[in-house]
Amino acid sequence: MERVExxxxxxxxxxxxxxxxxxxxxxxxxxxxxxxxxDSARTMTAGEGGGIAPALVDLDERRLVAACLEGTREAFDVxxxxxxxxxxxxxxxxxxxxxxxxxxxxxxxxxxxRGLKNYKGDASxxxxxxxxxxxxxxxxxxxxxxxxxxxxxxxxxxxxxxxxASRLLQQERSKRVRAAIARLPKRQRTTLILRVxxxxxxxxxxxxxxxxxxxxxANFFHALQNLKRILAQDPV
Amino acid sequence: MAATFDAGKGDWMxxxxxxxVLLEMAEAGKxxxxxxxxxxxxxxxxxxxxxxxxxxxxxxxxxxPLFWDHLSSRVHNAVEREVxxxxxGVWTRFARVAWRPAVAVALGVILVxxxxxxxxxxxxxxxxxxxxxxxxxxxxxxxxxSATDSWAGADLLAPLSDPAWVVIAEVTWGxxxxxxxxxxxxxxxxxxxxxxxxxxxxxxxxxVRLLQSDLDxxxx
Numbered sequence: 358m359e360r361v362e363x364x365x366x367x368x369x370x371x372x373x374x375x376x377x378x379x380x381x382x383x384x385x386x387x388x389x390x391x392x393x394x395x396d397s398a399r400t401m402t403a404g405e406g407g408g409i410a411p412a413l414v415d416l417d418e419r420r421l422v423a424a425c426l427e428g429t430r431e432a433f434d435v436x437x438x439x440x441x442x443x444x445x446x447x448x449x450x451x452x453x454x455x456x457x458x459x460x461x462x463x464x465x466x467x468x469x470x471r472g473l474k475n476y477k478g479d480a481s482x483x484x485x486x487x488x489x490x491x492x493x494x495x496x497x498x499x500x501x502x503x504x505x506x507x508x509x510x511x512x513x514x515x516x517x518x519x520x521x522a523s524r525l526l527q528q529e530r531s532k533r534v535r536a537a538i539a540r541l542p543k544r545q546r547t548t549l550i551l552r553v554x555x556x557x558x559x560x561x562x563x564x565x566x567x568x569x570x571x572x573x574x575a576n577f578f579h580a581l582q583n584l585k586r587i588l589a590q591d592p593v
Numbered sequence: 594m595a596a597t598f599d600a601g602k603g604d605w606m607x608x609x610x611x612x613x614v615l616l617e618m619a620e621a622g623k624x625x626x627x628x629x630x631x632x633x634x635x636x637x638x639x640x641x642x643x644x645x646x647x648x649x650x651x652x653x654x655x656x657x658p659l660f661w662d663h664l665s666s667r668v669h670n671a672v673e674r675e676v677x678x679x680x681x682g683v684w685t686r687f688a689r690v691a692w693r694p695a696v697a698v699a700l701g702v703i704l705v706x707x708x709x710x711x712x713x714x715x716x717x718x719x720x721x722x723x724x725x726x727x728x729x730x731x732x733x734x735x736x737x738x739s740a741t742d743s744w745a746g747a748d749l750l751a752p753l754s755d756p757a758w759v760v761i762a763e764v765t766w767g768x769x770x771x772x773x774x775x776x777x778x779x780x781x782x783x784x785x786x787x788x789x790x791x792x793x794x795x796x797x798x799x800x801v802r803l804l805q806s807d808l809d810x811x812x813x
Contacts, residue, residue, distance in 0.1 A: 430669075430672060430673075430676070433672060434665060434668075434669055437664075437665050437668045437669070438661075438665055441661055441664050441665060441668075442661065445656075445664065446653045449653045449654075450653065455654070455656060459656075459660070459664060459667075462664060462668075463664065463667050463668050463671055466668040466671075466672075467668065467671050467672065467675060470672050470675065471675070527650070530647075530650065530651070531650065531651040531652055532651075534647050534648060534650070534651035535651050538648065538651070549648065553645065553648045553649055554648075554653075571613075574612060574613050574616055575612055577616060578612040578613075578615065578616045578641060579612075581616075581619065581640070581641040581644040581645055581648075582637070582640055582641060582644070584644040584647070584648060585640040585641070585643055585644040588644070588647060
């Protein structure tokens with residue numbers, strides 16, 4: 358264990374090199390693969406001398422990114438697993454249907470993989486992925502307007518404890534609010550989505566949209582005012 | 594936009610709250626003394642708070658639990674394809690950059706060799722002949738004839754490179770002069786003398802040698 362910790366503490370040491378020192382590589386046929394790819398990531402733990410290297414799933418973002426850049430693609434699977442729900446939900450907030458949202462989520466991760474070498478760590482990996490996601494979504498919206506999903510195919514997490522009538526009412530309300538949000542100007546909409554549904558700080562949103570914190574606050578406040586106005590025209 | 598609240602001047606009750614302050618109160622659910630006096634700020638804050646509450650209730654439909662692994666697989670496969678295409682891209686770029694000029698050069702070399710090969714005799718002959726002829730004119734060979742004879746022979750054989758002459762040679766091969774005479778192919782009077790007069794000295798010498806050897810041979 359001490360040896361492994363020494364390796365991690367040594368500058369330039371990475372998971373890929375550590376695995377290479379074991380005499381195997383991630384993804385080699387000789388490496389046990391059970392079930393999902395994350396299982397294989399979890400098996401990459403044994404080190405020589407009785408030490409146990411940190412499993413991929415236990416690595417922090419910086420080390421995961423380093424492992425990806427060293428060629429350990431299972432590390433990127435871990436990143437995807439950690440952020441897939443947030444990225445999908447972000448995309449859904451913009452496009453309003455499952456199919457486009459899942460396509461966009463895939464695109465976001467693919468863009469992230471391509472640009473991983475440019476990730477400097479000045480923001481969290483999640484915030485960086487949000488920035489990629491927002492750009493991808495806005496580009497998609499500019500290319501073609503989204504098609505909202507029919508109400509009957511939607512089911513919310515919070516719906517499940519409600520009786521059918523209340524559930525239907527809530528679904529209808531959610532749909533109207535999402536439609537109202539979709540009518541907001543892009544910057545206001547982006548700010549509202551990131552702030553309300555992803556609970557990002559004003560600073561993080563400023564990083565994502567590339568503006569000042571003051572501008573983000575003003576956009577958010579105007580977004581709420583406009584949302585109220587739109588919903589007043591079409592009462593929930 | 595509402596006027597900025599300036600608490601330092603002590604007139605906060607008469608000035609509208611800034612967006613920042615209203616937003617902070619709407620998000621945190623706090624209150625402010627100014628709101629009890631200012632209906633405009635109070636209305637703005639309540640609108641923002643209502644809109645925030647409605648927005649928070651609008652959940653995203655939850656996909657099937659199986660969807661998440663499906664999404665991971667899609668991304669994994671897309672990344673695999675990306676890596677594969679990246680490798681192929683490197684090869685393709687290499688091929689485009691390195692092989693295209695190589696192929697062009699190879700084709701050029703083949704073309705030049707082909708042209709030289711076809712035109713080679715024509716290109717080589719005059720130069721070689723002029724060099725040889727200069728020597729042949731001054732250096733007779735051991736049997737008394739000069740090297741020019743061989744060139745004269747070559748000139749005599751040159752028409753054989755013409756396909757038409759090749760056909761005629763094949764047709765007339767083995768044809769006796771008597772048979773030609775019987776076939777009506779006869780020389781005009783004086784044609785032999787004209788032909789001999791057109792021969793070069795070396796050709797005449799060769800003709801003499803052939804006639805002599807013919808006369809020395811066994812008689813029929």
